[in-house]
Amino acid sequence: MKNIAKIIDINEENIDELELFCKKTKKKLVGYQNKVKWIKERFKEGLKYKLLIVKEGNKETSRGMIEYIPGEYNWRGIQANGWMVIHCLWVVGKHKKKGYGSNLLQESIKDAKKAGMHGVVGMSADKGGWLPKTKIYLNNGFEKVDEIKPYFGLFAIIFNDKAPKPKFYPISxxxxxxxxxxxxxxxxxxxxxxxxxxxxxxxxxxxxxxxxxxxxxxxxxxxxxxxxxxxxxxxxxxxxxxxxxxxxxxxxxxxxxxxxxxxx
Missing domain, CATH: 3.40.30.10 (Glutaredoxin)
Structure with a gap:
């Protein structure tokens, strides 16, 4: 993978030895501890959690991550059975705009193809919040399949044209x-x-x-x-x-x- 040190797959065997990305400097807080427990429970459902590892000086450290899961088990307001759903995609600091986000996104595409899924789907928000911007999806072959105004978009890369497209659950x-x-x-x-x-x-x-x-x-x-x-x-x-x-x-x-x- 161009411009990248490596991507590490966090799994049942190494999660207790390696750190997660979010709140990694505050591992003793309830939020981090609960997240670790939550991920361990999700592994059996097919969740993938991968870290972007880069070299800063003489030290390797995580500066990004991606989390995704089969659509039946996703924790977003998305109806996407048979699809891989991205929960989170992050790259931070000076490592933005170097293609690392696309490298992480390609991991989800690779795993979805390997699992024989219909495709990959993710949310975007072009104003505020923690979701990726629309641009990264479009640059990687995704298309817009649904939206909830004012600015939430749902984007998918489709492997099976005959499959029902993913969509947002309606607001009630x-x-x-x-x-x-x-x-x-x-x-x-x-x-x-x-x-x-x-x-x-x-x-x-x-x-x-x-x-x-x-x-x-x-x-x-x-x-x-x-x-x-x-x-x-x-x-x-x-x-x-x-x-x-x-x-x-x-x-x-x-x-x-x-x-x-x-x-x-």
């Missing part, structure tokens, strides 16, 4: 109505950042004697069909307003919540 007005009053936080162990955020927020709300309804999604079906947000494993609802999943700190979340409260 009835489900959104359930979150019309109060603050609701949907999350899962799939993202280690969010688990630790929940703990921070609950402490903040308790100090103010306010109520936070933290809803932990316990399986892929709950994530796929959550009915309120395509990202699946993280969103916040405040008085019926659904946030865009992109908040990464307690301060950002509280700013969002205060803004909604003022407007409403």
């Amino acid at each position: 007005d009835k489900k959104v109505e359930e979150y019309r009053k109060g603050v609701h936080f949907l999350y899962s162990d799939q993202c280690p950042y969010i688990v630790d955020l929940v703990d921070e927020l609950e402490k903040e709300f308790n100090t103010k004697n306010e109520s936070l309804n933290a809803i932990k999604l316990k399986n892929c079906r709950e994530a796929q069909q959550n009915g309120v947000h395509p990202y699946g494993t993280y969103c916040i609802a405040c008085n019926g307003e659904i946030t865009l999943y992109k908040h990464t700190t307690k301060k950002e979340i509280l700013t969002f919540l205060n803004k909604i409260r003022v407007e409403r």
Whole structure:
């Protein structure tokens, strides 16, 4: 693979020896520990987790990753049985724009072909958040197959033209109505950042004697069909307003919540 040191496959044999990418400097926190347990449970469902390893000076370190899983077991709001679904694709810092993201993406394509799947599918968001931009999919032969406005796109590279195309599960007005009053936080162990955020927020709300309804999604079906947000494993609802999943700190979340409260 051009321009790359190596890609390491994290599996049942080496996961306890090697580190994951997200929150690797905070391995003792609940988010990281829960993520490791979550991945171990997903391996039996066919999940793949691969690290981009680059050399910085005399040291090798991870500066990117990709996580994907057979569509039946995906933790996004995507209906994609028979397809490989990408959960996360990351390259950080000075290693961006060197083709590493495409190298990681090709790993998912290779594994999907080997497994005889219909193709590979992934979400994009061209504004904010943690999802890849549209460009990387288009540059690797993917096409747009669905969207949820204002800016969520679903992209697929298709091996079998006769297979049903993947699509987003619809947003349910009835489900959104359930979150019309109060603050609701949907999350899962799939993202280690969010688990630790929940703990921070609950402490903040308790100090103010306010109520936070933290809803932990316990399986892929709950994530796929959550009915309120395509990202699946993280969103916040405040008085019926659904946030865009992109908040990464307690301060950002509280700013969002205060803004909604003022407007409403």
